[in-house]
Amino acid sequence: MGIVKELKKGALISLWFVFLTFPVMVIKVDPIARTVVWRWENALYMAVGTFVVYYIAQFFLKKKENQKEASEEKGLNHSIIHKILQNPLQRNIFVGVLAVAAVLFPQVLSAYQTNVMTTALMYVVLGLGLNIVVGLAGLLDLGFVAFYAVGAYTYALLNHHFGLGFFTVLPIGGLMAATFGILLGFPVLRLRGDYLAIVTLGFGEIIRLVLENWGEFSQGPSGISDISRPGFFGVDFDLQSSIIYTYYLMIILVIVTIFVVNRLQDSRLGRAWIALREDEVACQAMGIDKRKTKLVAFSLGAFWAGIMGVMFAAKTTFVNPASFTFLESAIILSIVVLGGMGSIVGVVLGALILILMPEYLRALSQYRMLAFGAILVCMMIFRPQGLISNIRRTYTFKKKTTNSLSK
Amino acid sequence: MDYFIELLFSGLTRGSIYALIALGYTMVYGIIGLINFAHGEIYMIGAFTAFIVATVLSIYGFPLVAIVIIAGVAAVVWSSSYGYTIEKIAYKPLRYAPRLSPLISAIGMSIFLQNYILLAQTSDFLPFPRLIPDFPFMEPIAHIVGSTDLVILVTTFVVMVVLTFIIKFTLIGKAMRATSQDRAMATLVGINVNRVISATFIIGSGLAAIGGLLIASHIGQINFYIGFLAGIKAFTAAVLGGIGSIPGAVLGSLILGLTESFATGYVSSDYEDVFAFSLLVLILIFKPSGLLGKAKNEKV
Amino acid sequence: MTKQPILDVRGLTMDFGGIRALNSLDLDVTSGEIVALIGPNGAGKTTFFNCITGIYTPTEGNIWLTPPGGKKKISLNGLKPNQVTEKGLARTFQNIRLFSKMTVLENVMIGRHCRTKAFIFGAIFRTKATLQEEQDILQSSYAILEKVGMADFADEFADNLPYGAQRRLEIARALATEPLLLLLDEPAAGMNPQETQSLEHLIKQISMEGQAILLIEHDMKLVMSLSDRIFVMDYGKKIAQGTPLEIRENPAVIKAYLGEEVDA
Numbered sequence: 001m002g003i004v005k006e007l008k009k010g011a012l013i014s015l016w017f018v019f020l021t022f023p024v025m026v027i028k029v030d031p032i033a034r035t036v037v038w039r040w041e042n043a044l045y046m047a048v049g050t051f052v053v054y055y056i057a058q059f060f061l062k063k064k065e066n067q068k069e070a071s072e073e074k075g076l077n078h079s080i081i082h083k084i085l086q087n088p089l090q091r092n093i094f095v096g097v098l099a100v101a102a103v104l105f106p107q108v109l110s111a112y113q114t115n116v117m118t119t120a121l122m123y124v125v126l127g128l129g130l131n132i133v134v135g136l137a138g139l140l141d142l143g144f145v146a147f148y149a150v151g152a153y154t155y156a157l158l159n160h161h162f163g164l165g166f167f168t169v170l171p172i173g174g175l176m177a178a179t180f181g182i183l184l185g186f187p188v189l190r191l192r193g194d195y196l197a198i199v200t201l202g203f204g205e206i207i208r209l210v211l212e213n214w215g216e217f218s219q220g221p222s223g224i225s226d227i228s229r230p231g232f233f234g235v236d237f238d239l240q241s242s243i244i245y246t247y248y249l250m251i252i253l254v255i256v257t258i259f260v261v262n263r264l265q266d267s268r269l270g271r272a273w274i275a276l277r278e279d280e281v282a283c284q285a286m287g288i289d290k291r292k293t294k295l296v297a298f299s300l301g302a303f304w305a306g307i308m309g310v311m312f313a314a315k316t317t318f319v320n321p322a323s324f325t326f327l328e329s330a331i332i333l334s335i336v337v338l339g340g341m342g343s344i345v346g347v348v349l350g351a352l353i354l355i356l357m358p359e360y361l362r363a364l365s366q367y368r369m370l371a372f373g374a375i376l377v378c379m380m381i382f383r384p385q386g387l388i389s390n391i392r393r394t395y396t397f398k399k400k401t402t403n404s405l406s407k
Numbered sequence: 408m409d410y411f412i413e414l415l416f417s418g419l420t421r422g423s424i425y426a427l428i429a430l431g432y433t434m435v436y437g438i439i440g441l442i443n444f445a446h447g448e449i450y451m452i453g454a455f456t457a458f459i460v461a462t463v464l465s466i467y468g469f470p471l472v473a474i475v476i477i478a479g480v481a482a483v484v485w486s487s488s489y490g491y492t493i494e495k496i497a498y499k500p501l502r503y504a505p506r507l508s509p510l511i512s513a514i515g516m517s518i519f520l521q522n523y524i525l526l527a528q529t530s531d532f533l534p535f536p537r538l539i540p541d542f543p544f545m546e547p548i549a550h551i552v553g554s555t556d557l558v559i560l561v562t563t564f565v566v567m568v569v570l571t572f573i574i575k576f577t578l579i580g581k582a583m584r585a586t587s588q589d590r591a592m593a594t595l596v597g598i599n600v601n602r603v604i605s606a607t608f609i610i611g612s613g614l615a616a617i618g619g620l621l622i623a624s625h626i627g628q629i630n631f632y633i634g635f636l637a638g639i640k641a642f643t644a645a646v647l648g649g650i651g652s653i654p655g656a657v658l659g660s661l662i663l664g665l666t667e668s669f670a671t672g673y674v675s676s677d678y679e680d681v682f683a684f685s686l687l688v689l690i691l692i693f694k695p696s697g698l699l700g701k702a703k704n705e706k707v
Numbered sequence: 708m709t710k711q712p713i714l715d716v717r718g719l720t721m722d723f724g725g726i727r728a729l730n731s732l733d734l735d736v737t738s739g740e741i742v743a744l745i746g747p748n749g750a751g752k753t754t755f756f757n758c759i760t761g762i763y764t765p766t767e768g769n770i771w772l773t774p775p776g777g778k779k780k781i782s783l784n785g786l787k788p789n790q791v792t793e794k795g796l797a798r799t800f801q802n803i804r805l806f807s808k809m810t811v812l813e814n815v816m817i818g819r820h821c822r823t824k825a826f827i828f829g830a831i832f833r834t835k836a837t838l839q840e841e842q843d844i845l846q847s848s849y850a851i852l853e854k855v856g857m858a859d860f861a862d863e864f865a866d867n868l869p870y871g872a873q874r875r876l877e878i879a880r881a882l883a884t885e886p887l888l889l890l891l892d893e894p895a896a897g898m899n900p901q902e903t904q905s906l907e908h909l910i911k912q913i914s915m916e917g918q919a920i921l922l923i924e925h926d927m928k929l930v931m932s933l934s935d936r937i938f939v940m941d942y943g944k945k946i947a948q949g950t951p952l953e954i955r956e957n958p959a960v961i962k963a964y965l966g967e968e969v970d971a
Contacts, residue, residue, distance in 0.1 A: 034466050
């Protein structure tokens, strides 16, 4: 009885979706040649696809409900990765293996692969930067790419006009972006969450449109080319070794970022961010300066975006406004949401999955953005804490004499 | 002077279309407090449905009147269906989730729908068939106000009157107003809140579809990305008027349309979208409650 | 009365549109005492808290805070909520507002925020001063948890606590800010008799340590047994003040609570 009912429901839903997608999926018109192609097979795919997806979704919804009950009893649930990280021996082995893999990567694999990996690592850092803003402080920033653009153009312009090198501009780009973060953040951070999201989105688009239209400043849509790659004490690399060098630079930047973000998260400031995310009114009543704390999170996030912008300009040797659309912000947001808001391990994993997967599954790459959109929706519904949820640290506390901190 | 009037009418036309989309934002926000980020995509899907149906019918040699009516109805039906379905899939499960969850879900939905149309149809700009002929009686002033503009203005006006009637006098309209004031209380007096929310999405989506149909025939081309910009602008208009307020959405839309029209006409057309975005940022900073909206304070 | 009041409120008035929620209210709290603010629902008690803690900006009136030891009094007018807390007023909320996804200990540690300094630099480089400060935060927070009898729950998530314990945690968190005056907004609301009793015990204990307390409460038994002085409000106005004994017999108070007497 139950099964028949479920089947009937599934069938009805797939019928509904066939109807829903009918004009767009089945009909394809060519208004110039004035021909119509009827793609009936798509209706069939749609029916079968919806039917299957419906049951998968039901399965996950049930699982989520069961999980909720289970986790309420346990309170804390730890993922495998966290278990490994908590055991010192396993943790050292894990980190050691990762380090060896990271060092050997460009030696073993081709320059192309190395380049792809460098891109993925850049998204790791971007994700970690946005994670401070969205994951920790709970400020939904949809214009993160604007700060990325500020960093990229800072390097592009300073390099183009004054010939400044990569390492000189790296901190300048970061600081420029952070300054923009403060300038924007100052008026807008008192806005409620959803309005803040839209304002940052608007700001991101303004930056891009200005770059596109203010030709004298930014050379417009055609962009700035011939930007210097990262140098090394005046040594000139050929393209091949430059790619490898950039890769190692990125590895260092990733390590530095993880180190810094981890420490920030476990500090007085990090606690204030999380508290702010939980309840703003209570936070203020506890004496936390809401505006200042938000501003710091916002500008620190922007700082990392700026640094990565410089890196991006140096890596591709070319910037134009088309690289800094809203979709870029959405990709970085997907990384944070997929990985788990507030979770460093999660964000690293999220970036690697989302950036590497479409590269290696070429057939799927055209479905990339479709998947990103679906990921945002599905994660919110089925697993809002992300792949790897952040575990709150507990403090082991030895009576009054010596207090040891451990994770 | 002619130039001024031309800009004035073009501003009003734009404003009317923004209004049709902005109403969807404002109604949904009024009822469930969500910025329905995918609303722009509903409008885009409305335009695509109208495009597909109209083109098919014109290839099969239907008369223009039939094409206009059938395409219009199809656009409304499908857009509403999409609106209804999206709410069920992406927002309903998140009704009691933290505030940002449904917004992130909506952003995901928006990206998904854009790419769904891109993959199922094309990324190219498609020429939209001319559905509105030049009326002979408009000829003397055709260089200032086109026939399409006239149709847009009249249609928007009629739609607004109908909508006002629905909200003021029908049962579902009253239920909507009650739900937007206090959802818990509405449930207690026996209003089926789920049905009200669905109805809101259906009506809002239908309006967006009409907007999609009108603007597509006005501009003459569409692609999968038109929803993003139109969506943001309509949202700007809704916020400008005071989000949650229906007359506010209309007022905000007209102001935005006129601002854009005069700014591009007298200042520079390069920065057309910058005006809208700057307006958005400025309103949210200085008067987030908008012109006709009420400021809401959090209860402590 | 020879003692200098810690909190001195004069002529506090708050208008919401055309409605006068507070009407020229005077109130003072002296060090070491427990003062209760009572009144029927909607009398404006919570509005009063919101005004003095900077959540609302009062239409008129002055709020002064005087630190002990003969220091000069500080005006709290126009300060933001966090600045008010920094000056020495800490509060709890009528409807519990804990940081639910943080542990109990962390909730209290947040209370230490305004008494500590570490910032970006300290956080990243873990300087000696920062590490020391972090230890101090941990130690004092833990001590406060012990004081309110919640040390065993330190690593529990706040929203997993039973109701009574959540109220206690709110008090602990407020105490962590080292307030000159502790404001409790209906701390016994929704508690069962045992919980109320242990709350009474806790408040007495805190008060014995010299903590001045101003509380809003509906539980008259609790109010009468705890308070040194009571202020009664109705329709935004102060209608009586005095010791529990005086208040018990005050006709205006009885009228406010039991309604107008019907005159023949």
